[in-house]
Each structure stands twice: as C-alpha cells, then as structure tokens.
Amino acid sequence: MQNLLNSNLQTTVLMHADxxxxxxxxxxxxxxxLLFRIGEEQARATSLVQYSAGSQFTPHVHTGGEEFLVLSGVFEDEWGSYPQGSYVRNPPGSQHTPRSxxxxxxxVKLRQFHADDNQRVVAHLPMEGSQMLWHDANEEVWLHDVxxxxxxNVDNIQGLEVFVLNGTLHGDGFTLRPWSWMRLPPAAPLHLEGGEPGGKVWVKHAALDLGF
Known part of the structure; x- marks a missing residue:
C-alpha cells in the first residue's frame, strides 16, 4: 500500500474514486x-472504506480524529447506528469498534483535526437545499445542493476539499461525478455549475496541513 499519495498539498488534485x-x-x-495518504497503517488519510456484511474493525483510538460520511448501507459502533446520509465527527482521543x-x-478522513477539537458531532444530510454541517475557528463544512x-462559486482562503455525493457538476475543463474528490490549495477558488440532474457536493474549508 502506498505510504504517500497526493501528499503535495500545494497542488490541485482531482480523483474519481470509482x-x-x-x-x-x-x-x-x-x-x-485511497485518495490521500501520508504515513503507513496509522496515517493521515482520506479514503473510501467498504465494509462487507458482518465485518468489523478492531477497537482503536483516533489519535488525530475521524470524520466520515455514510454513502450507502448502515455503519455502526458502540455509540450508535448511522444510516446513509449520516455525517459524523469523532474528536482526537475518541475510541470505537466500527462494524456493519x-x-x-x-x-472517511483520519488524523486531520485540530488538536483542540474535542466535540463529537452526528448530523444528517438534508434531502434538499444546502446546509452548514460544522464550523469552528479551524474548519467549515457544508453540503451544497446545486x-x-x-x-x-466558493472562495478559498485556507484550502478546499470537495466530494460529490450524487449528480454531476462541471468545472473549467473537468466534470465531477458521484464519488469524485477534489482538493485545491489556498487562493485557488472553486467554480462549478450543476449538470443534469444537478449535484450534491460536500465542501470543506480548512488548512490542508491540519492534523497530526
């Protein structure tokens, strides 16, 4: 498995996870x-993770936090059950035994929290419209329905990440589709237009080197 993937945070990256x-x-x-990775098994990483029916991971601590969106099925741990459309943030130092x-x-994004972030968040994505999912001094996370x-059009001061949940969105010379992931360095604004039949996109504003 690659220990370094898209590790140059000063470049724009577009990957179609499918x-x-x-x-x-x-x-x-x-x-x-894998979409982004710095490190070995304990890594700063952004990935899609698929659990087959009845599978589970061993108990573990999220040293640098964990943030995830449930794209299909139902994810579970000892804290609850999270169906498709759930958005969850587990802060640094949290522990669980994930299963499905x-x-x-x-x-899922691992080890990309600020050290002072200590709030657990469970939210559900709206069926229609745009909604802010989380914000603090270090991050702002949105779901945009386009x-x-x-x-x-999204200004970009700290750095941006985009992940498409469904539909299509068109940029200058590229198209984003379900499970497309894009990362833009600071000062590179995001300009997209909804295709047919529109698109739902998760957008995160945060310093790209955030985490530990």
Whole structure:
C-alpha cells in the first residue's frame, strides 16, 4: 500500500474514486480506495472504506480524529447506528469498534483535526437545499445542493476539499461525478455549475496541513 499519495498539498488534485482499486485492509471484509495518504497503517488519510456484511474493525483510538460520511448501507459502533446520509465527527482521543452487520461504504478522513477539537458531532444530510454541517475557528463544512445550470462559486482562503455525493457538476475543463474528490490549495477558488440532474457536493474549508 502506498505510504504517500497526493501528499503535495500545494497542488490541485482531482480523483474519481470509482476508478481506484479496492485494497484490502488488515481486517477481513474491509476494503479501501485511497485518495490521500501520508504515513503507513496509522496515517493521515482520506479514503473510501467498504465494509462487507458482518465485518468489523478492531477497537482503536483516533489519535488525530475521524470524520466520515455514510454513502450507502448502515455503519455502526458502540455509540450508535448511522444510516446513509449520516455525517459524523469523532474528536482526537475518541475510541470505537466500527462494524456493519448489513454492509456499508463510507468516505472517511483520519488524523486531520485540530488538536483542540474535542466535540463529537452526528448530523444528517438534508434531502434538499444546502446546509452548514460544522464550523469552528479551524474548519467549515457544508453540503451544497446545486441545481442544473446554477453556479457554485466558493472562495478559498485556507484550502478546499470537495466530494460529490450524487449528480454531476462541471468545472473549467473537468466534470465531477458521484464519488469524485477534489482538493485545491489556498487562493485557488472553486467554480462549478450543476449538470443534469444537478449535484450534491460536500465542501470543506480548512488548512490542508491540519492534523497530526
């Protein structure tokens, strides 16, 4: 497995996660598609993770925090059950035993929290419209619902990440589709337009080197 992937934070990156291979994790039945990684098994990482029905990960502590979106199925741990459309933030030092009796796929970011972030968050994505999911002094996280032909223009001071949940969005010379992931360095603004039938996109404003 690659220890460094898209590790140059000063460049714009676009990856279509559906084109990436599934890579086995240390736990049977748990596979990963890698988007960003700095480190070995304990890494700062952004990935898609797929749990087959009945699989689980061993208990572990999130030293630098964990943030995830449930893309399909139902994710579970000892704290609760999280169906498709759930957004969860587990702060640094939190511990759990993730599992999925029925199977699920999640988009997950590891070790990319500020050290002072100590709030656990569980939110549910809106069926329609845009909504702020989280904000503090270090981050701002949104879900944007972009209708066909409507522009989404986002200023970029700290750094931006984009992940498409469904639909299509068009940029200057590129198209984002479900499970497309894009990262832009500071001062590179985001200009998108909703395609047919529009698109839902998760957008995170935060310093790209945030984490430990």
């Amino acid at each position: 084109e990436q291979p599934w890579i086995a994790s240390p736990q049977a039945g748990v596979m990963r598609r 009796p029925l199977g699920c796929t999640i988009f 209708p066909p032909g409507v522009a989404l």
